[in-house]
Amino acid sequence: MEQRNRRLGRHIPDPVRAKNRKAIVDCLRRRGAAARIELSEQIGISPATVTIITSELLEDGVIREKQAETGRDESARGRPRTRLELNPEAGFAVGIKISMHQASVSLTDLSGDILGAETIPVRANRDAPEWIADICMKQVQKIVSVSGIDPDLVLGLGIGVPGYVEYPSGLVRWAPVFSERDVPFREIVEERTGFRTFIDNDANMTALAEKWFGVGRTFPTFLVVTVEHGVGMGLVINERLYRGSRGFGAEFGHTKIVVGGALCRCGQRGCIEAYASDYAIAREANILGPSVATDDPIALEARMRDLIAQADSGDPAVVSVFERAGSMLGTGIANLVDILDPPVVVLSGARAHSAKAFYGALRQAMEANTLPGTDTSVDLRIDLGGDQVWARGAAALVLEETLI
Amino acid sequence: MEQRNRRLGRHIPDPVRAKNRKAIVDCLRRRGAAARIELSEQIGISPATVTIITSELLEDGVIREKQAETGRDESARGRPRTRLELNPEAGFAVGIKISMHQASVSLTDLSGDILGAETIPVRANRDAPEWIADICMKQVQKIVSVSGIDPDLVLGLGIGVPGYVEYPSGLVRWAPVFSERDVPFREIVEERTGFRTFIDNDANMTALAEKWFGVGRTFPTFLVVTVEHGVGMGLVINERLYRGSRGFGAEFGHTKIVVGGALCRCGQRGCIEAYASDYAIAREANILGPSVATDDPIALEARMRDLIAQADSGDPAVVSVFERAGSMLGTGIANLVDILDPPVVVLSGARAHSAKAFYGALRQAMEANTLPGTDTSVDLRIDLGGDQVWARGAAALVLEETLI
Numbered sequence: 003m004e005q006r007n008r009r010l011g012r013h014i015p016d017p018v019r020a021k022n023r024k025a026i027v028d029c030l031r032r033r034g035a036a037a038r039i040e041l042s043e044q045i046g047i048s049p050a051t052v053t054i055i056t057s058e059l060l061e062d063g064v065i066r067e068k069q070a071e072t073g074r075d076e077s078a079r080g081r082p083r084t085r086l087e088l089n090p091e092a093g094f095a096v097g098i099k100i101s102m103h104q105a106s107v108s109l110t111d112l113s114g115d116i117l118g119a120e121t122i123p124v125r126a127n128r129d130a131p132e133w134i135a136d137i138c139m140k141q142v143q144k145i146v147s148v149s150g151i152d153p154d155l156v157l158g159l160g161i162g163v164p165g166y167v168e169y170p171s172g173l174v175r176w177a178p179v180f181s182e183r184d185v186p187f188r189e190i191v192e193e194r195t196g197f198r199t200f201i202d203n204d205a206n207m208t209a210l211a212e213k214w215f216g217v218g219r220t221f222p223t224f225l226v227v228t229v230e231h232g233v234g235m236g237l238v239i240n241e242r243l244y245r246g247s248r249g250f251g252a253e254f255g256h257t258k259i260v261v262g263g264a265l266c267r268c269g270q271r272g273c274i275e276a277y278a279s280d281y282a283i284a285r286e287a288n289i290l291g292p293s294v295a296t297d298d299p300i301a302l303e304a305r306m307r308d309l310i311a312q313a314d315s316g317d318p319a320v321v322s323v324f325e326r327a328g329s330m331l332g333t334g335i336a337n338l339v340d341i342l343d344p345p346v347v348v349l350s351g352a353r354a355h356s357a358k359a360f361y362g363a364l365r366q367a368m369e370a371n372t373l374p375g376t377d378t379s380v381d382l383r384i385d386l387g388g389d390q391v392w393a394r395g396a397a398a399l400v401l402e403e404t405l406i
Numbered sequence: 407m408e409q410r411n412r413r414l415g416r417h418i419p420d421p422v423r424a425k426n427r428k429a430i431v432d433c434l435r436r437r438g439a440a441a442r443i444e445l446s447e448q449i450g451i452s453p454a455t456v457t458i459i460t461s462e463l464l465e466d467g468v469i470r471e472k473q474a475e476t477g478r479d480e481s482a483r484g485r486p487r488t489r490l491e492l493n494p495e496a497g498f499a500v501g502i503k504i505s506m507h508q509a510s511v512s513l514t515d516l517s518g519d520i521l522g523a524e525t526i527p528v529r530a531n532r533d534a535p536e537w538i539a540d541i542c543m544k545q546v547q548k549i550v551s552v553s554g555i556d557p558d559l560v561l562g563l564g565i566g567v568p569g570y571v572e573y574p575s576g577l578v579r580w581a582p583v584f585s586e587r588d589v590p591f592r593e594i595v596e597e598r599t600g601f602r603t604f605i606d607n608d609a610n611m612t613a614l615a616e617k618w619f620g621v622g623r624t625f626p627t628f629l630v631v632t633v634e635h636g637v638g639m640g641l642v643i644n645e646r647l648y649r650g651s652r653g654f655g656a657e658f659g660h661t662k663i664v665v666g667g668a669l670c671r672c673g674q675r676g677c678i679e680a681y682a683s684d685y686a687i688a689r690e691a692n693i694l695g696p697s698v699a700t701d702d703p704i705a706l707e708a709r710m711r712d713l714i715a716q717a718d719s720g721d722p723a724v725v726s727v728f729e730r731a732g733s734m735l736g737t738g739i740a741n742l743v744d745i746l747d748p749p750v751v752v753l754s755g756a757r758a759h760s761a762k763a764f765y766g767a768l769r770q771a772m773e774a775n776t777l778p779g780t781d782t783s784v785d786l787r788i789d790l791g792g793d794q795v796w797a798r799g800a801a802a803l804v805l806e807e808t809l810i
Contacts, residue, residue: 246747257741258775260665337661343650371662
């Protein structure tokens with residue numbers, strides 16, 4: 003299929019103008035809507051520059067005018083105040099999240115609102131990457147077609163994968179969802195679709211979702227910890243996703259919390275993931291029976307649902323399994339809080355909805371293990387977005403790359 | 407004493423000009439010397455702006471002209487190329503490092519070169535903060551007087567303390583060198599000297615030393631791990647010291663590496679410091695005898711020197727003590743590398759010069775515990791600066807705060 007290489011609007015700005023353009027889009031993202039004079043004050047660029055750049059963005063359809071609902075602005079001497087906002091229909095993004103037991107495909111507008119979504123069961127580590135790409139693409143075509151939008155307004159595909167993804171090359175160096183190493187998944191998908199494609203670590207995508215549509219509207223720096231089949235992390239510092247020098251940062255699940263401890267699926271010992279992830283919880287609970295294969299993603303997902311129900315109904319042995327997992331994750335998060343001192347931590351991923359015993363132990367371990375000698379505790383938030391988080395993350399990833 | 411509140415030069419720039427001024431000073435710090443046109447290209451500001459701001463800096467004496475040594479610059483059509491550099495004698499900084507067993511006081515010029523230094527034995531945790539301040543101040547007066555410099559050119563005092571320091575207030579929330587919590591050490595020192603004083607975590611000061619005079623000239627992002635009586639960390643991201651949201655980041659020594667493990671002097675268990683610091687090494691070696699009080703800083707320092715000599719001469723039991731400590735620290739550094747993916751890590755502090763067995767185990771643990779599935783290893787450098795590191799850190803701290 004022919005490669006489309008879309009970018010919103012016909013203005014290709016020089017570096018200084020691109021920087022100002024990005025600053026204005028970022029400011030509107032954070033504030034929802036703002037008048038030109040507010041943009042000038044907030045960003046620290048002249049009103050004349052704001053006028054030029056917002057004219058371009060209006061012409062490109064990236065932003066639109068929003069009439070004041072409350073009448074007139076006093077500072078503007080009786081003129082109605084015109085506020086600007088991002089235009090949600092200026093473009094659309096397709097998001098794909100590949101988990102161990104399913105692939106989720108969704109279509110999102112620029113506000114992060116979901117226009118359509120499908121979930122397909124896969125056994126990711128047993129299916130070939132090409133096969134996974136093929137079944138995802140069928141769903142993409144279906145969703146775009148059903149939604150009735152112009153396919154030319156799809157700015158790109160954002161794909162989230164757990165594991166080590168080289169960004170921006172899209173080479174998946176190691177991921178539990180693929181049985182092979184070094185899978186050029188970006189190429190595989192672009193060949194099949196012609197859509198501009200961006201592949202990132204799934205936790206990074208969650209962090210971008212929070213940056214665009216969540217806590218990032220209030221906090222320029224924050225971190226996201228994801229927990230489900232694996233344990234991941236995304237870090238935003240001063241409004242920028244932190245990728246590290248090789249594109250692998252910020253990795254959390256394989257940091258060591260018990261030297262020489264439990265075996266992790268990465269082959270090393272004592273990783274946080276080896277205690278707090280789904281497979282680690284199931285491994286321990288297998289002793290209580292009935293035992294499931296922890297490398298069978300669909301059986302594992304069903305088992306997790308049963309175990310959470312048993313813990314929440316008070317089964318003492320199962321409660322102790324979740325308490326241990328929560329305590330280990332809480333201690334790991336306390337390490338991150340020590341190292342990064344973020345104002346807020348967001349817990350996300352499927353197991354942000356886990357057993358009550360899991361949270362209790364998590365919070366207790368966080369408080370018991372953060373900086374001795376300090377009396378302030380970190381703001382831990384549970385992300386309630388569910389699968390929408392991934393769709394929004396994909397939209398945010400595409401926006402980051404195509405909106406200026 | 408009357409409070410001096412010095413700032414180099416008489417130009418008090420507006421925010422935009424201050425930003426450009428800082429960018430030019432930073433660029434000269436990194437490159438050593440540069441022509442105006444290079445500054446314009448590197449920083450991305452107009453040649454006209456560079457001319458205005460460098461004129462101010464020249465007038466203020468912060469920078470000076472350096473004639474080309476190699477004749478003429480081809481691009482300048484025969485005109486001799488005038489390069490600019492920081493003027494090392496534009497100002498001076500006093501640095502004080504308070505360790506458990508000694509306080510080091512030094513006088514540094516703007517290049518980080520040391521004009522004079524004194525070391526005074528203290529038993530920090532047994533002496534009152536006011537007493538420590540008094541004996542340090544006597545040394546400051548002596549060194550400034552002996553050096554023959556104009557005391558009015560001393561821009562300020564930079565003080566490094568292990569522990570949790572609130573920056574910029576200078577309140578030492580918790581530090582092993584003080585027996586009390588919440589010591590307003592900045593106030594205590596300023597009252598006694600009249601010098602503008604900056605107090606920071608000692609590892610942060612080391613990171614600033616590296617930023618101004620070390621790896622920071624090449625790498626905009628890097629981290630420093632300090633190891634001696636405690637284990638600390640300093641993090642520079644995109645040329646800025648990362649302090650976190652409450653001013654406590656980046657804390658490393660009390661992150662947990664063995665849940666429920668060895669008791670740390672902070673009162674928690676399993677901290678890296680509880681395995682890799684001087685007191686942790688001595689605690690283990692006490693079993694071999696002769697036993698020393700691990701809270702007696704001077705006895706501990708002497709014991710560490712003996713133990714390092716014994717390990718380096720091959721005593722198997724002492725070797726195993728250092729191997730274990732090195733392995734724990736290496737695993738902790740591997741965690742940092744996973745989380746932050748820095749291009750380079752600098753090992754600093756007194757125990758950057760430890761037993762050979764310590765390094766061997768440290769490097770092995772780092773390699774064995776970083777990202778599985780990746781084949782690149784991080785660049786670990788041993789800082790050889792010794793006590794100069796702290797003096798330079800103090801100079802860098804004062805420069806950061808007074809040079810624009």
